[in-house]
Amino acid sequence: MLQQLKYAFVVKIRNFSIVFWPLLFPLALTTLMYFSVGQMDESDFDTIDTAVVYEEVQDRGNAENAVTAQKSGNDRFLQYLTAVEEDSDLIRVRQMEDEEAVKALEEKEVRGIYYIKGEDLSLTVSENSLSSSILESLLTGYEEGRQTLENVMKYHPEGLDEAVKMLGEYGTAVEYVSLGGNTTDTTAQFFYAMIGMACLYGCFIGFGCALWLQCNLTALAARRCVAPVHRLRVILTEFAAGFGIHFVNVMILLAYMKYILRLEFAGSYLSMVPVAFIGGMFGVAMGIFVGSIGKMGEGIKIGILIGVSMLLSFLAGLMNPQIKVWVDQSIPVLNRINPAAVISDALYCINVFDSPERLGQDMIILTAMCILMVAGAFLIVRRERYDSI
Amino acid sequence: MIIKIENLVKRYGSLVALDHLNLEVKEGEIFGLLGPNGSGKTTAINCMLALLKYDRGSIRIFGEEMAPDNYRVKSQIGVVMQDVAVFEELNVQDNIDYFCGLYVKDKNKRKELVEEAVRFVGLEEYRKIYPKKLSGGLLRRLNIACGIAHKPRLIFMDEPTVAVDPQSRNKILEGICELNRQGSTIVYTSHYMEEVEQICSRIAIMDHGRCIALGTSEELKNMIKTGETVTIEAVILEEEDLARIRELPHVFDVSYKDGTLTVRCTGARHNLLRILEYLQSRKIPFGRVFSELPTLNDVFLEITGKQLRD
Ligand SMILES: Nc1ncnc2c1ncn2[C@@H]1O[C@H](COP(=O)(O)OP(=O)(O)OP(=O)(O)O)[C@@H](O)[C@H]1O
Ligand SMILES: [Mg+2]
Numbered sequence: 001m002l003q004q005l006k007y008a009f010v011v012k013i014r015n016f017s018i019v020f021w022p023l024l025f026p027l028a029l030t031t032l033m034y035f036s037v038g039q040m041d042e043s044d045f046d047t048i049d050t051a052v053v054y055e056e057v058q059d060r061g062n063a064e065n066a067v068t069a070q071k072s073g074n075d076r077f078l079q080y081l082t083a084v085e086e087d088s089d090l091i092r093v094r095q096m097e098d099e100e101a102v103k104a105l106e107e108k109e110v111r112g113i114y115y116i117k118g119e120d121l122s123l124t125v126s127e128n129s130l131s132s133s134i135l136e137s138l139l140t141g142y143e144e145g146r147q148t149l150e151n152v153m154k155y156h157p158e159g160l161d162e163a164v165k166m167l168g169e170y171g172t173a174v175e176y177v178s179l180g181g182n183t184t185d186t187t188a189q190f191f192y193a194m195i196g197m198a199c200l201y202g203c204f205i206g207f208g209c210a211l212w213l214q215c216n217l218t219a220l221a222a223r224r225c226v227a228p229v230h231r232l233r234v235i236l237t238e239f240a241a242g243f244g245i246h247f248v249n250v251m252i253l254l255a256y257m258k259y260i261l262r263l264e265f266a267g268s269y270l271s272m273v274p275v276a277f278i279g280g281m282f283g284v285a286m287g288i289f290v291g292s293i294g295k296m297g298e299g300i301k302i303g304i305l306i307g308v309s310m311l312l313s314f315l316a317g318l319m320n321p322q323i324k325v326w327v328d329q330s331i332p333v334l335n336r337i338n339p340a341a342v343i344s345d346a347l348y349c350i351n352v353f354d355s356p357e358r359l360g361q362d363m364i365i366l367t368a369m370c371i372l373m374v375a376g377a378f379l380i381v382r383r384e385r386y387d388s389i
Numbered sequence: 390m391i392i393k394i395e396n397l398v399k400r401y402g403s404l405v406a407l408d409h410l411n412l413e414v415k416e417g418e419i420f421g422l423l424g425p426n427g428s429g430k431t432t433a434i435n436c437m438l439a440l441l442k443y444d445r446g447s448i449r450i451f452g453e454e455m456a457p458d459n460y461r462v463k464s465q466i467g468v469v470m471q472d473v474a475v476f477e478e479l480n481v482q483d484n485i486d487y488f489c490g491l492y493v494k495d496k497n498k499r500k501e502l503v504e505e506a507v508r509f510v511g512l513e514e515y516r517k518i519y520p521k522k523l524s525g526g527l528l529r530r531l532n533i534a535c536g537i538a539h540k541p542r543l544i545f546m547d548e549p550t551v552a553v554d555p556q557s558r559n560k561i562l563e564g565i566c567e568l569n570r571q572g573s574t575i576v577y578t579s580h581y582m583e584e585v586e587q588i589c590s591r592i593a594i595m596d597h598g599r600c601i602a603l604g605t606s607e608e609l610k611n612m613i614k615t616g617e618t619v620t621i622e623a624v625i626l627e628e629e630d631l632a633r634i635r636e637l638p639h640v641f642d643v644s645y646k647d648g649t650l651t652v653r654c655t656g657a658r659h660n661l662l663r664i665l666e667y668l669q670s671r672k673i674p675f676g677r678v679f680s681e682l683p684t685l686n687d688v689f690l691e692i693t694g695k696q697l698r699d
Contacts, residue, residue, distance in 0.1 A: 003490045007479065014478035215440050219474035223535070225457070226438045227491035228464035385442040385457055388401055 001237070004229075008241035018208040023249040026198035027256055033190055034261050048091045048131045049110040051101035052078060055117040077121055080142050081114070090134065111135065133352050188265060188351065189321040191257065192344035197313040198253045199276060199343050202246035202283025203290065203305050209238035210291020210377065216386040217298060231382050235288065239374060242284045250276045266351040275350065275359075278366045279343040285373035286339070292377040295387070309340075316340035342366055390452075391416045391543060391574050392437065397446035399432055399598070406432040407443070408598040414576060419569050421589030422578040423685060429598040430578040431471050434545050437576075438468060450543070464492060467541030467573075469549045473532045475520050482507065482516045485534050492539035506538035509564050511557070526553040533561065537568060544568065544575045550584065562588050582685035594689055601692050610683045613691045614641055616656020618683070619664055622649050623676030630671065637663050653687075 012019055081093045096104065096113075104110045105126050112125040112135040123139050125132035213234060215222035224234065254276060257263045265272070290305055315338050317324030324344070327335050335341035346362035349355050392414040399407040406429045414420045422430045435441040437448055439457045448455045450462050475484045485503045493499045507513055510530035520528055533549050546565070550558045566588055569575055579585050585592055586606045594602040594609070602609055616639075626634075626645055634652060635643045639660055642653040654660040661680045668675055690696055 003486070003496075007476075007483065007487045007490075010483070011476050011478040219470055219472040220476065222435075222440055223468060223470060223474040223488065224491065225440055226463060226466065226468050227488070228460035229491050230460070231458070382458070385439060387442055 001233070004237045005241055008237055009244065012205070012208065012241055012245055015208065018205055019245055019249070022198075022201035022204045022246065023252060026194060026201060026249075026253050029197070030191070030194050030253065030257065030261070033194060034263070048112070048134060049104075050081070050091045050093050050135060051096045051104055051110045051113040052081065052093055053096055053098050053101045053113055053115050055098070055115055076146070077114070077116060077142055080145075081138070084138065091138070114139070189317055189324070189344070189348070191263060191265075192347040192351075193313060193316045193318040193321070193324070193340065195250070195253065195272070195276065195347060196279065196316050196340040196343035197309065197318055198250050199279030200283045200286065200309040200312060200340055202242070202249070202280050203287030203309055204302075205242040205246050206239070206284035206287020206289075207291040207301065207305055208287075209235075209242045209284070210288045211298065213238065213288075213377075213381055214292065216295065216388065232378050235374065235378050235381070239284060239288060242288070243281050246280045246284050247277060250280045265347075271350050272347055274363070275343060275346045278363055278370070279339070279346075282339050282343075282366050282370045282373070285370045285377075288377045289373040292380045312338050312340040316344050336365065337369075339366060339369060390414070391450065392576070393447075393449045394433075394437070395447050397433070397436060397443055397448065399429075399436060399441065399443040406598050407436065410446070410595075410598060410600055412593060412600060412603075414574065415591075416574050417569070417572070418590040419565065419575045419577055419588050421585040421592040422576065422595055423580065423582060423585045423592055423689075424578075424595030425580055425689075428595040430595060431547055432598070433595075434468075434547050434576070434578065438466070438545065465542040467537045467539060467544040469533050469536035469544070469546040471547040471551075473520075473528050475528070475531055475535055477520055480517050480519050481512055481523070481531055481534075484520070484531060485538050488535040489538040492541075502538050502540065506534040509537070509567075510534045511560060526557055529553050530557065530561070537573075540568075540571070540573070542573060544573050546575060546577045548579055549577075550579070550581070558584075582689075586685060592685070594685070594692070596689070596693050602688060606685065609685060609688045613683065613688050614655050615653045615683045615687045615691060617654045617660050618681045618687065619652045619654065619661050619678070620649065620681070621652075621664070621668075621675050621678050624648060624650050624668070624673060626650060626673065630673070634664060634667060637667065640664075 078093075078095075081091065085091055085093050094110070101110065101113045105113055105124065108126070111131040112123055114135075115122045115124065121139060121143065123135055125135060211217050212221050212224065213231075215225040251273075254269055254272065258269050286308075287305060290301055290308070294301075313319075315323060315327050315334065318340070324335065324341060327338075327341070335345070342362050342365050346359055346366075349359040349362065390413050392412065394410055394412040397407050397410040398405070408429075410429070410433060412433075422433065424430050432441065436443050437450065437455060439448075439455045439459070451465065453459060453462050455462060476487065479487060482503065485506050486499065489499050489502055489506070493502060507516060510533055512527065512530055512534065515523065515527060515531075520531065523531060529549065529552055533546070536546070537544055550561055553561060562584060565575060565577070577585065577589060589606070591603070591605055592609060593600045602612060604612070625648065631643055631645055634640060634650075639654045640652055641655060644651045652660070652664060661678070665678070686696065
């Protein structure tokens with residue numbers, strides 16, 4: 001088994017075209033994209049102007065309590081925002097009256113309004129964008145922190161100082177501080193879709209594997225078909241070798257983005273590795289599957305793979321992020337089963353949403369599809385005899 | 390009976406490649422499948438290996454139904470394909486090791502076997518060379534080594550010596566006999582009748598997907614009328630002369646074309662002498678003269694009415 005795996009690796013690595021196109025093509029495309037889209041948006045990312053509006057607490061009968069609440073709750077939130085403001089260039093906070101703030105929001109002078117009404121905090125934004133996600137996560141970050149703070153006050157009053165300090169660093173918002181110059185919302189979308197496409201390009205490696213499995217396609221495969229090796233084992237060996245190589249390819253792409261192009265995403269590169277792992281695995285599995293189905297020739301299957309991976313990437317927003325938005329709105333289920341979209345969604349989760357559930361869901365979808373593909377390939381080539389060789 | 394094929398029918402669309410083929414191969418023999426191009430040899434082998442679907446009939450190997458997942462049977466089979474099937478990306482030694490590894494798990498044992506196979510085909514000096522750099526003949530030899538390194542009980546060889554020079558060919562043929570002596574049964578296809586005659590203990594002659602004759606080379610030759618073929622070159626003959634020659638005893642077929650006379654006689658002595666006597670009596674000059682004992686080509690010719698090789 002190990003011997004087989006070793007040779008499977010060697011054979012693939014020496015096979016320039018099969019291994020290196022899936023590497024070079026995404027690299028080239030990323031570079032082109034970097035120069036066309038990446039830089040254009042470079043100056044776009046600005047500090048987010050934010051309004052803070054104090055609202056009257058209506059309940060007069062409880063005025064005293066309300067004032068206290070205002071003091072404890074609201075001021076703390078404002079303090080928190082100020083801390084974030086001073087800490088980074090992420091936001092710029094201005095206190096405003098209600099109408100003034102709404103007008104500013106309409107005129108896009110501010111990107112969001114925090115309403116403070118006693119203990120209740122709320123956020124109004126005008127559009128769905130990266131800035132609004134950031135503002136939102138600042139709020140949730142604070143609220144999660146507040147919960148902690150109150151618990152601390154209740155149960156461990158002695159640790160209060162420590163807890164207040166923590167609050168300033170609490171939450172996901174702080175992560176956005178690392179958001180650098182050139183990956184604004186839309187641009188980042190491009191690159192997520194790019195990584196998705198790179199993962200799918202593993203299908204060409206997988207396809208190469210399938211060629212060596214099917215005796216009607218190559219004499220070499222015929223020789224292997226007559227050997228007494230269980231088909232599942234042959235497939236898994238090929239799959240493992242193909243995936244091993246492809247994973248390195250995707251890692252090279254990520255490294256290229258990080259160290260050469262110096263693209264900065266909100267989340268860390270490290271957290272994107274698992275997505276690349278499963279995504280790449282899916283790509284290879286898809287190639288093996290397509291390579292195994294039907295009895296059409298090599299050229300046709302390669303055509304299918306190019307077409308499918310392009311179409312999927314297109315729907316996932318590779319050429320134009322608006323497409324993904326459109327698909328999300330009109331046929332949401334399509335992008336839940338489109339692996340390219342799922343991969344880029346997972347990356348979006350990591351970098352923008354910070355939603356572990358959705359990320360988990362994405363990973364499960366990818367893994368399930370991956371298993372389906374390999375199992376399908378196995379079932380197809382298991383007992384296969386051919387009409388003609 | 391190590392292989393038993395009954396009524397095998399294989400069609401490619403409307404073309405009938407195997408037409409109710411019946412064959413039996415006994416343990417320990419070198420079984421020759423002889424036939425012209427397109428007679429169905431490769432198709433028959435691919436069916437036996439369970440690579441091809443077939444329309445009718447049954448194939449049993451080692452007494453078991455052959456199927457793509459019959460690994461017990463497969464593990465005792467070695468195959469040398471008609472098309473060279475080796476990895477371009479691996480050198481000679483690794484290629485053999487790879488294919489041997491599909492059958493033999495034990496590393497040390499495999500090492501020995503690979504070494505033996507390398508020596509068997511005489512590729513000692515080329516161990517680290519990649520297939521691209523091997524000449525056609527050397528590549529063929531590598532192809533053979535990959536198929537037989539694991540010392541299988543049954544070996545299929547589909548025209549393994551195409552494009553190999555006569556010297557290496559002899560070496561390979563000797564090697565095949567050696568494999569046979571070590572206990573392997575061999576199914577050998579070829580359209581070189583000399584080769585088949587030289588090594589095969591039994592021969593099946595195929596044409597249009599059918600087995601038209603079967604037996605040892607002696608038996609096959611005894612099957613036909615031809616005992617001797619006399620050829621005389623550069624001779625000018627009239628119709629009358631031809632008629633007279635045809636009437637000579639033991640002569641059963643006379644053909645005359647472009648000044649070359651071919652006379653086929655049944656197996657009696659003095660055929661050549663009688664023909665020459667006739668020519669001398671008529672004072673007809675002639676060029677080179679030769680007489681041949683029957684070959685498998687004659688067998689083929691007599692059964693099908695056409696030459697095995699054109
Ligand atoms: N894949 C195929 N599709 C259609 N017809 C085929 C196919 N393979 C072989 N044939 C036809 O089947 C017949 C038998 O072919 P086969 O390859 O078995 O002959 P062969 O005896 O091995 O010939 P050769 O000496 O040239 O190797 C031929 O007429 C050939 O044209
Ligand atoms: Mg053939």
